Amino acid sequence: xxxxxxxxxxxxxxxxxxxxxxxxxxxxxxxxxxxxxxxxxxxxxxxxxxxxxxxxxxxxxxxxxxxxxxxxxxxxxxxxxxxxxxxxxxxxxxxxxxxxxxxxxxxxxxxxxxxxxxxxxxxxxxxxxxxxxxxxxxxxxxxx
Amino acid sequence: xxxxxxxxxxxxxxxxxxxxxxxxxxxxxxxxxxxxxxxxxxxxxxxxxxxxxxxxxxxxxxxxxxxxxxxxxxxxxxxxxxxxxxxxxxxxxxxxxxxxxxxxxxxxxxxxxxxxxxxxxxxxxxxxxxxxxxxxxxxxxxx
Numbered sequence: 314x315x316x317x318x319x320x321x322x323x324x325x326x327x328x329x330x331x332x333x334x335x336x337x338x339x340x341x342x343x344x345x346x347x348x349x350x351x352x353x354x355x356x357x358x359x360x361x362x363x364x365x366x367x368x369x370x371x372x373x374x375x376x377x378x379x380x381x382x383x384x385x386x387x388x389x390x391x392x393x394x395x396x397x398x399x400x401x402x403x404x405x406x407x408x409x410x411x412x413x414x415x416x417x418x419x420x421x422x423x424x425x426x427x428x429x430x431x432x433x434x435x436x437x438x439x440x441x442x443x444x445x446x447x448x449x450x451x452x453x454x455x456x457x
Numbered sequence: 458x459x460x461x462x463x464x465x466x467x468x469x470x471x472x473x474x475x476x477x478x479x480x481x482x483x484x485x486x487x488x489x490x491x492x493x494x495x496x497x498x499x500x501x502x503x504x505x506x507x508x509x510x511x512x513x514x515x516x517x518x519x520x521x522x523x524x525x526x527x528x529x530x531x532x533x534x535x536x537x538x539x540x541x542x543x544x545x546x547x548x549x550x551x552x553x554x555x556x557x558x559x560x561x562x563x564x565x566x567x568x569x570x571x572x573x574x575x576x577x578x579x580x581x582x583x584x585x586x587x588x589x590x591x592x593x594x595x596x597x598x599x600x
Contacts, residue, residue, distance in 0.1 A: 324566035325474070373473050387470035394515075395544050395565050402546020402564075409547045412515060 350410035364439030482573035495524025525557035
């Protein structure tokens with residue numbers, strides 16, 4: 314997952330991420346996507362406002378005043394879409410996974426459990442958190 | 458020689474990025490047309506001449522694979538080279554796209570050079586903007 318996150322942020326947003334050793338919870342927005350296949354689950358990316366502004370600037374070439382809420386939503390949704398797609402093809406490129414349309418909202422529950430993997434990253438522009446949850450029921454019921 | 462490109466993606470930002478990336482790559486683009494899904498793209502193709510299509514897979518209303526299927530049914534439209542650009546990385550989905558007539562596949566995230574390379578490959582034109590057969594003729598006179 315770390316490789317997928319780095320590849321997407323470096324190639325599309327020109328942002329270099331460093332893993333954080335401590336947990337960070339002060340995020341401003343969240344984009345999420347779910348996937349279904351031989352395993353199912355969801356990927357959530359939590360963003361600080363500053364990093365989303367930088368993503369829009371770097372991806373679309375827009376400057377501060379020209380950036381709209383819609384631009385920020387679009388970029389965040391594209392990021393989670395690409396990270397999830399990249400992660401699943403690295404996980405097993407022989408399997409087909411169906412991805413939902415990405416959603417965008419204020420950060421939801423940030424608690425991680427045994428079936429949720431949580432990572433936080435820092436950059437020159439701000440922080441992101443990534444949460445990956447797997448649906449254990451479907452994993453157990455899936456074909457090997 | 459420059460080319461008309463149709464970009465089909467439900468994300469306005471991604472369409473803007475693809476357009477910017479093509480411009481940055483040095484590919485000789487004339488008109489850049491945009492559609493939010495396969496249905497909108499078909500409406501554009503009725504009215505405008507397009508040299509190459511770049512389409513996402515996951516889109517509402519008519520997705521990229523359904524769009525390729527529609528192109529394949531039309532004797533004129535099936536001649537337009539179509540490139541699929543998607544986060545989808547599964548071998549089966551990529552093969553499905555090729556089976557439906559796609560001539561190239563670009564995986565998101567992408568670099569400008571990747572887009573340029575595939576664009577020139579599918580329309581059979583060299584980096585200098587010459588058709589491959591012209592280039593061969595040029596080479597014949599290269600003493």
